[in-house]
Amino acid sequence: LLPAGEGVVHALKNCSVLVVGRHMGGFQDGLIDMAGPGQKLTLFGELLNIVLVADTNEDFERFEQQKMNDALRRAGHKLAEFIAQCVKELEPEDVDVFEMGTDHKPVEIAREAIANKVSLVLGPGANIKRNPLCGRNFEYFSEDPYLSGKMAAAHISGIEKTGCGSSLKHFALNNQEYKRFSSDSLVDERTMREIYLASFETAVKEGHPSTVMCSYNKINGTYSSDNRWLLTEVLRDEWGFDGLVVTDWGAMSNRIKGFQAGCDLMMPGGSDYMEKECAEAVKNGTLSEEDVTRSARRVLELNAKTTHEMSEPADMQAHYELARQIAEESAVLLKNEDGILPLNDKSDVVFVGHMAKEIRYQGSGSSHINPWKLVNVTDACPDIRFVEGCLADGSTNEKLLTEAEIVAKNAGKVVVFAGLTDIYESEGFDRENMKMPAGHNDMIERLAAVNENIIVVLMCGSAVEVPWIDKVKAVLYVGLPGEAGGEAIVNLLFGKVNPSGKLAETWPISYEDCICKDYYGEPYKDAQYREGIYVGYRYYETAGVKVRFPFGYGLSYTKFAYSDLNMEGNRVACTVKNIGEITGKEIVQLYIEPVKSSVHRPACELKGFEKVELAPGESKKVTFTLDERSFAVWADGWKISTGEYKICIGRSCQDICLLKEVHIDMYDDRLEIISPGGMIDGTQIQNLEIGKVPSMRRNTIISDVFSRLHY
Numbered sequence: 039l040l041p042a043g044e045g046v047v048h049a050l051k052n053c054s055v056l057v058v059g060r061h062m063g064g065f066q067d068g069l070i071d072m073a074g075p076g077q078k079l080t081l082f083g084e085l086l087n088i089v090l091v092a093d094t095n096e097d098f099e100r101f102e103q104q105k106m107n108d109a110l111r112r113a114g115h116k117l118a119e120f121i122a123q124c125v126k127e128l129e130p131e132d133v134d135v136f137e138m139g140t141d142h143k144p145v146e147i148a149r150e151a152i153a154n155k156v157s158l159v160l161g162p163g164a165n166i167k168r169n170p171l172c173g174r175n176f177e178y179f180s181e182d183p184y185l186s187g188k189m190a191a192a193h194i195s196g197i198e199k200t201g202c203g204s205s206l207k208h209f210a211l212n213n214q215e216y217k218r219f220s221s222d223s224l225v226d227e228r229t230m231r232e233i234y235l236a237s238f239e240t241a242v243k244e245g246h247p248s249t250v251m252c253s254y255n256k257i258n259g260t261y262s263s264d265n266r267w268l269l270t271e272v273l274r275d276e277w278g279f280d281g282l283v284v285t286d287w288g289a290m291s292n293r294i295k296g297f298q299a300g301c302d303l304m305m306p307g308g309s310d311y312m313e314k315e316c317a318e319a320v321k322n323g324t325l326s327e328e329d330v331t332r333s334a335r336r337v338l339e340l341n342a343k344t345t346h347e348m349s350e351p352a353d354m355q356a357h358y359e360l361a362r363q364i365a366e367e368s369a370v371l372l373k374n375e376d377g378i379l380p381l382n383d384k385s386d387v388v389f390v391g392h393m394a395k396e397i398r399y400q401g402s403g404s405s406h407i408n409p410w411k412l413v414n415v416t417d418a419c420p421d422i423r424f425v426e427g428c429l430a431d432g433s434t435n436e437k438l439l440t441e442a443e444i445v446a447k448n449a450g451k452v453v454v455f456a457g458l459t460d461i462y463e464s465e466g467f468d469r470e471n472m473k474m475p476a477g478h479n480d481m482i483e484r485l486a487a488v489n490e491n492i493i494v495v496l497m498c499g500s501a502v503e504v505p506w507i508d509k510v511k512a513v514l515y516v517g518l519p520g521e522a523g524g525e526a527i528v529n530l531l532f533g534k535v536n537p538s539g540k541l542a543e544t545w546p547i548s549y550e551d552c553i554c555k556d557y558y559g560e561p562y563k564d565a566q567y568r569e570g571i572y573v574g575y576r577y578y579e580t581a582g583v584k585v586r587f588p589f590g591y592g593l594s595y596t597k598f599a600y601s602d603l604n605m606e607g608n609r610v611a612c613t614v615k616n617i618g619e620i621t622g623k624e625i626v627q628l629y630i631e632p633v634k635s636s637v638h639r640p641a642c643e644l645k646g647f648e649k650v651e652l653a654p655g656e657s658k659k660v661t662f663t664l665d666e667r668s669f670a671v672w673a674d675g676w677k678i679s680t681g682e683y684k685i686c687i688g689r690s691c692q693d694i695c696l697l698k699e700v701h702i703d704m705y706d707d708r709l710e711i712i713s714p715g716g717m718i719d720g721t722q723i724q725n726l727e728i729g730k731v732p733s734m735r736r737n738t739i740i741s742d743v744f745s746r747l748h749y
Contacts, residue, residue: 143364144196144204146357151202153352157344158203158249164190164237165212167500167543168573169558171469173215176401176499176518180542181574182589183233184644187240194245203248203344206241208286210234210268212253215468217563219288222256225567230257231672232571235272242277248340249282252301254289255565261291269300282336287404294319298326302333354410362522362529367623369530371537371593372513378451378491379512380533380595386450389415390427390442390485391478393455398497399523403465409521415455415495418525423449427485432459432475439484446489453531454482454510457497468559472503472549482506495527501545504586515541533595538623538649540592540690544575547586553577575691576640590644590690596622598652600695602659603687611661612687612696616652623651626660629691630668633682633699637671642691669702678702 144159151159163174167181179186190206197204211223211234225234241247250273252262262268263285273279284303290296293304293312304311319325371379381387394415400406416424427442428434446452456478463469473479486492486509493512496502497519507513514537519526529535549555553569572580575589596618603612614626628646632639646662669683670676680703688694 143360144193145200146352146360148197148200148202148204149350150352150354150357152200152346152349155346155349156202157346158205158340159197160205160251161207162190162193162204162241163207164241165208165210166234166237166573168213168567169468169552169554170472170501170543170546170549171559172213172500173463173468174212174401174403174465175543176463177405177465179237181544182542182644183236184240185542185647186237187244188647190237190241191243191245194241194247198246198248201344201346203340204245205249205251205284206238206245206247207251208253209238209250209262209273209283210253211257211565211567212255214559214565215466216559218254220256220563221254222259222564223567224258224564226570228672229567229570231676233573238273239277242273242279247279247281248343249284249303250279251284251286252289254286261289263289263291263301264295264299266299274300282340294325297329297333300333302336358411358522361520362526365516365519365523365526366529366535368517368539369519369526369537370515370517370539370541370591371595372496372515372587372591373507373510374593374595375511378493379514379531381451381453381493381531382533383450384419384422384532387422387453388445388449388451389419389422389424389453389455390446391455391481392426392428392430393457393495393497394424394453395426396430397455397523397527398457398459398518399520400518401464401499402460405465412521413524415524415527418528427454427481428456428475428477430459431461432477434477434481439481442481443484443488446485449489451491451493452485452489453493453495454485455495455497456482458499458502463499469500472501472546474498474502474504479506482510486510493531495531497523501543503548504545507586515539533620536595536620536622537592538594538625540590540625540627541587542589544578544585544589545587546578547584551578551583551585553581571640576643579691580641588690588692590625590627590688591693592625592690594618594622594624596620596654598622598624598689600626600687603685603696603698605685605698605700608664609661610646610664610685610687611659613657613659614650614652615657616654619654621651621653623649624689625649627688627690628662629686629688629694630664631684631686631697632679633684635679635681637673637679639671642686644691 144162148159151157161177162179163177164186165174165178166183166186167175167178179189194204194206211225211230212218213223213234214221238250242250250269252265252269255262257265257268260267269283273283282302283300285296285301285305287305290301290304290311293316296304297316316325316330320327320330397412397414399409399412416422423445425442425445426438428438456474458469459475462475482492482494483506486506490511492510493514494504494506494510496513496515497517498515499518504513514527514530516523516527516530526535530537546552552558553572554567557566557568569577577583578585578588596616599615599617601613601615604610610628612626614624616622616624626648627644629642630645631642645664645668648660648662650658650660652658666678667676669678671679681701683700683702685698685700686694687696
C-alpha cells in the first residue's frame with residue numbers, strides 16, 4: 039500500500055469510494071488521496087458507494103499523516119471495517135450521495151439497459167444548442183459548453199460504473215437537422231475549440247465513455263466519419279480517448295477513409311457497404327492492414343467490456359419514483375406574480391388544455407420509447423375539473439374555446455397546459471419558427487381575457503415565444519418531463535416540491551433576436567458559423583440584446599441571499615442563506631468577466647455551478663475551484679490573457695449578486711500567456727480574422743456579427 043500523500047491507493051482493485059468534493063470535517067481518520075482539494079480521488083476496496091468532499095486546504099491539513107499511514111498498514115480484511123467505521127462517525131451533512139441529475143439517474147438508466155440485455159446506451163448528446171429551432175435541441179443539455187460538458191461527463195460516469203457502455207454523441211458540430219446527411223459545418227478553429235468541441239472534451243476527459251458517435255455532417259469539407267483530425271488527432275491524441283468510435287446510423291461516408299481516420303464501427307450492422315473496396319485497398323496497399331486490425335481490436339474490447347452474462351431485473355417502480363424526482367428538480371419557474379404559486383386549494387382550480395390529459399413527456403424520433411408507466415396530470419389530480427381547450431395537434435376551435443371560457447370565468451385560478459406538440463418538434467427536421475401552436479396561444483389569450491389568475495405550464499424541448507407573458511400570473515416550464523411528469527407537475531403546482539431548476543439556454547423575446555437567424559437552416563444547406571463564439575448568452579450579454587429569460591434564470595417559492603465572497607488562490611467561496619419561509623434549493627453560478635482583453639471575447643462565461651438545499655434561515659458555504667482553462671482562449675493553442683477579470687457569483691448570467699475584481703498573472707507549461715492590451719472596440723473587432731468561415735468556396739471575412747457587438 040502506498041503511504042498517504044503519494045497519490046491514489048493502488049493495492050486494492052475494486053473501486054467503490056469516491057472523494058470528489060464538499061465537506062470532510064468529520065472524516066478525521068479516513069483514507070484519502072492527498073492530491074489536493076477539488077480533485078477527483080479514488081479509494082479502492084469493495085465498500086460503500088458514498089461521496090465525500092473537502093472544502094479547503096485546511097480540511098486536508100486536519101488529517102494527521104501518521105494516522106493515515108497507520109490506517110493504510112491495517113489493510114487486508116480490516117480495511118472495509120475501518121472505512122465503514124469512519125463513515126459511521128461522519129455527521130449526516132458530511133455524506134453527500136450524487137444527485138440523480140448527475141450520477142444516480144444514468145446509473146438506473148444503465149441498470150434498465152442491462153436488464154433488457156442492452157450493453158450500450160446511445161447517449162448522452164453533448165452538442166451545443168446553437169439555435170432554438172434545431173430539431174434535436176431536446177436531446178442536448180445546453181447552449182453553454184461548460185455546463186454541457188459537466189452534465190455529459192456525470193451522465194457518462196454514472197452509466198459506465200455499472201459496466202454498461204455509453205456513447206457520447208454527435209461528434210461534432212451537429213447543430214441542424216436540415217440536410218443533416220450532407221451539410222457542411224463551416225467554422226473557424228477558435229469557435230470549434232471554445233464552444234463546439236469543449237463540451238465533448240470535458241465529457242471525454244472526465245466521463246471516460248466507452249464509445250463516441252460521429253455525426254452525419256461534414257466539418258470544413260470532410261465528413262465526420264472520414265475526419266482523421268477530429269477522430270484521431272483531437273479525440274485520441276489530444277484528449278486521450280481510448281474507446282471505440284461508432285457512426286451514427288447511416289453516417290459512414292467512405293469506409294476506407296473511415297478506417298484511416300479512426301472510425302471503427304459502421305452502423306447499422308449487417309451492411310456490406312464498401313467491404314470489397316476495403317479488401318482491395320488492403321491488397322493494393324492504399325489501406326493498411328494495421329488500420330483495419332486496430333478498429334477490429336476496439337470492437338472486440340468493447341464487446342468484452344460491456345457483455346453481461348447475467349442481469350438482475352430492474353426495479354421499475356423505484357425508477358418511476360426517480361423519474362418523478364428528476365422532473366421535479368428540473369422544472370423552471372419562469373414567472374410567479376403576486377406569489378400565486380404554490381396553489382393551496384383545489385376547489386377553485388380548473389385545468390385547461392389537452393396536454394393535461396396527454397402530457398408531452400418525451401421527444402420524437404429515434405429517442406422515442408415506450409414508458410413503463412405513464413402518469414398524466416389528470417391522472418395525478420382526478421378531483422380537479424378538466425376542460426379540453428384544444429386538440430392533440432395544438433389546434434383549437436370556437437366550441438372548445440367557448441367551453442373553456444365559461445368554466446374559466448367561474449374559477450378562482452386557471453392552469454393552462456400548452457407548449458409544442460410532436461408535429462412541431464422532432465428529430466429529422468428543424469422548427470420553422472419559435473412560435474407555439476396557434477391554438478395554444480389563442481387558448482391562453484382567450485382565458486386571460488376572462489380570468490386574471492392564469493397559470494401556464496409549458497411542455498416543450500426548447501425555447502418558445504410567449505407573446506401573452508404579461509397577461510398571465512405564472513409560468514412553470516417543465517420541458518419534456520418523462521413518464522412521471524404528470525405527478526411531478528401536480529407536486530410543483532401545489533407546493534409539495536419547491537421549483538429549483540434554472541434555464542440551460544437563453545429564451546429570446548422573438549426569433550428575430552437570434553444572431554444566426556438570417557443564415558440558419560433551410561434554405562442554407564451548409565451551416566455557416568458566422569457568429570463565431572457568440573452563441574446564446576455570450577451574444578445577448580455582449581451585444582446588449584434584451585431577452586425574455588436569461589441563461590441560468592429560475593425562480594423559487596423561497597428567497598436566497600448571497601454574501602461573503604472570498605477568493606484564495608484558485609478557490610472562490612461565498613455564503614448562501616435561505617431568507618424565505620420554506621425549504622428550497624438554489625443553483626449558485628460563477629461567471630468570469632474580462633475587464634480588459636487583448637482578444638475579443640464574450641462579456642461573461644459560466645465557469646462553475648453548485649446546487650445547495652437550505653432550510654428556512656439556514657446558510658451554507660459554496661466553494662468553486664478555478665483552473666487555467668477558466669480564463670483561457672484558443673489562439674493556435676490555449677492561451678491566457680493576463681490582466682483584470684471580474685469573478686461574478688449570481689442567480690443567472692444577468693442577476694449577479696457578488697463580484698470581485700482580480701488580476702490574473704499565472705504561468706502554466708501547457709498554456710501560453712497573452713500580454714494585456716487595450717480594450718477592443720467595435721471598429722477593431724470588424725477587422726479580426728477570427729470571424730473567418732473556412733471553405734474552399736467561401737473565404738471571406740464575416741463581420742456582420744461583430745458589427746452588432748458593443749464593448
